[in-house]
Amino acid sequence: MTTVYRKSAGLQDRDLHYCPGCGHGIVHKLIAECMEELGVIDSAILVCPVGCSVFAGNYFACDCIEAIHGRAPAVGTAVKHTHPDQLVVTYQGDGDLASIGAAEIVHAAMRGEKFTTVFINNAIYGMTGGQMAPTTLLGQRATTAPLGRKKELHGSPMRVCELLASQEGLAYAERVCVADIPHLNKAKKAIKKAFELQLAGVGFTFVEVLSACPTNWGMSPVEANKWLMENMAAYYPLGVIKEAQV
Amino acid sequence: MITVAKELWKGNEAIAEAAVRAGCRCFFGYPITPQNEIPEYMSMRMPQVGGVFVQSESELAAINMVYGAAASGVRAMTSSSSPGVSLKQEGISAMCSGELPGVVVNMMRGGPGLGTIQPSQCDYFQATRGGGNGDYRTIVLAPCDIQEAVDMTQEAFDLADIYRMPVVILGDGMIGQMMEPIEWHDIPKRELPPKDWTASGRKGRDHSNFVTSLRIDAADCEQFNLSLEAKYKTIAEKETRWAEQDTEDCEILVVAYGTPSRIALSAVEELEAKGIKAGLFRPRTVWPFPSERLAQIAAQPGLKAILVVEMSLGQMLEDVQLAVKGAKPVRFYGRVGGMIPSVEEIAEEAEKILREVQ
Amino acid sequence: MKKQITISGFGGQGVMSIGKSLVEAAVAEGMYATWVPSYGPEMRGGTANCQVVLSDAPVGSPVFTYPTELIAMNLPSLHKFEDKVQSGGIIFINSSIISQKVQRADVKAVYVPCDTIADELGNKKVANMVMLGAYIAATGALKEETIRQMLVHIFTGPKAKLVDLNMQALERGAQCLKA
Structure with a gap:
């Protein structure tokens, strides 16, 4: 009998707690597969965030460290400096990375810290119940912006890849999404490339993943992915944002 | 060259050197008076011993770097003075919850707020009552002079490893800024528990380690707090000094x-x-x-x-x-x-x- | 023997290093010693002072209210600390820039034209060493030879020529006591 599909060895055999249609489970799978393909499950260290993926350490098969809200890049900095030959990945959501941890991510990029950040942008705070994030789109409703995000009141959504691209230490930034299979395949390639560049020691590597949050967006999973492609992908351009010449 | 039994050291630099001799291999810090000689000394010394020095973007980042280094099994330290130590409380609380060893030096200055840069002891409550969120304590060592600061710094790393918690060295601007002669003592080596809990890569281990400070189930969280209480009772019995x-x-x-x-x-x-x-x-x-x-x-x-x-x-x-x-x-x-x-x-x-x- | 010395002046007059030299030499001679700077926020200029304790016995308090000796490198320092000096103590005055005399009769006053002598020696930076020479000569608290060894230790390589200059400064300071 041929095996057509199996769960990645990079994940533990556990049920995920994520909502139907959530992108976290998909991105977990992609990261785990990349680790497995690069043969680094046994050496990788994953730094998990505060947010819906706070339990990521219960799912991944590699060693994991739970960081405080926003501080994953600080934790990742220390872990990479002390374990320079091992794959170090921080996994962060938009509230964590772009709001409370804005200083940490910018300075990790400035210093050119040689770890990879996988940034899940779903334009909302998930775990705390749908509050406005720095990446919430104009007009998008949130529990703390019940009439929708207004430019004059809340400012415009933050394009994190472009912000970090201004830092010399950022070696690679790509924005991907996981709304359908072709995009999901591209996302995996981007993550794998970031890991490979990290292991080659070129600098800070960053992959932003546009990801659906059907629950807090108040949509079905199918509607959510359609909304993502029509609205988020329009504001947050997909593709390689920066690739430093090695 | 003059041969002397004792060496003349400035307090801050002596504490930094003591940490190096105690096996500290990571230092993360942010400038604030009157403790700047500690990060300055470490920026020179850490590379010499194959260690890591990072001037962090903030006190928050510094303590979370200590958290990361400790979680991956390396002896780490940060230092600051009162307003900066207030910022570090987030990470100190998390280290207590994650049961991570580390050493935090506070060269206290007058407060509240920005206060002054002159010596003070106004952070006693913060240091001895936990300081951050949650029902926790840290071991707080209070040196009276540079000799004691040096000896205590060397011991602090062992205490942190034995009890898997942050140890605070509560000094004041005077101890940091003054100079006096000291002797380097061999600190009695204590038996340290194996660091089998670190997230440093599995490297053949049959399970993954997950260092976390989150216990979402209330009953689990209560049990954890009770285990901390038991640990604190042991510390009170064995480590009280005067x-x-x-x-x-x-x-x-x-x-x-x-x-x-x-x-x-x-x-x-x-x-x-x-x-x-x-x-x-x-x-x-x-x-x-x-x-x-x-x-x-x-x-x-x-x-x-x-x-x-x-x-x-x-x-x-x-x-x-x-x-x-x-x-x-x-x-x-x-x-x-x-x-x-x-x-x-x-x-x-x-x-x-x-x-x-x- | 216990000396409590307040050394005070403008930032840049080498006030802190007079104190450090005293402590370093004392430690080299096997004494107990402490050095406490009064540190201000400014990096340059401003006033600076330090408190030094030299003692045969371990030092309790490294800070004191009443010095046994005051080294005043500028006028504000004299104004600030003259009243504090213990009866029978010594006040050292940098007479190059302080024209005022010590008002008290119960202390000894030593006038040292530090900057004038330093200028004569061709290097303004050694004014503090002139004062150190005067202090050692007046108090006998330390051996001149210890200071020389310290200087040899500090000034090495291309800076070795500074040893002689500093020793001359010490000597000129000491001569002020004989005048």
């Missing part, structure tokens, strides 16, 4: 820690020269606080009163009152905002109290 001088038959006992304790020592000597029976009790750990021994001294029939001296408006005072339980009058003399109590002020206060309680 020093005393002329306490056997004193009629006035001065209680002080850190810089004021050595000023108080001179005051005690001055009082004794006048024929007054004075003694000094000096907590060397302020958490755990040496309550039992202090209560014993308070019960001595010849003792008339206790004078607590601090560079605060009376913080350790509360621990002394809790220990003495009203057995003897407890009075207080403090200078704040960066002012330092003088030998004469302390001696005068002691004499005044003795006149009043006669």
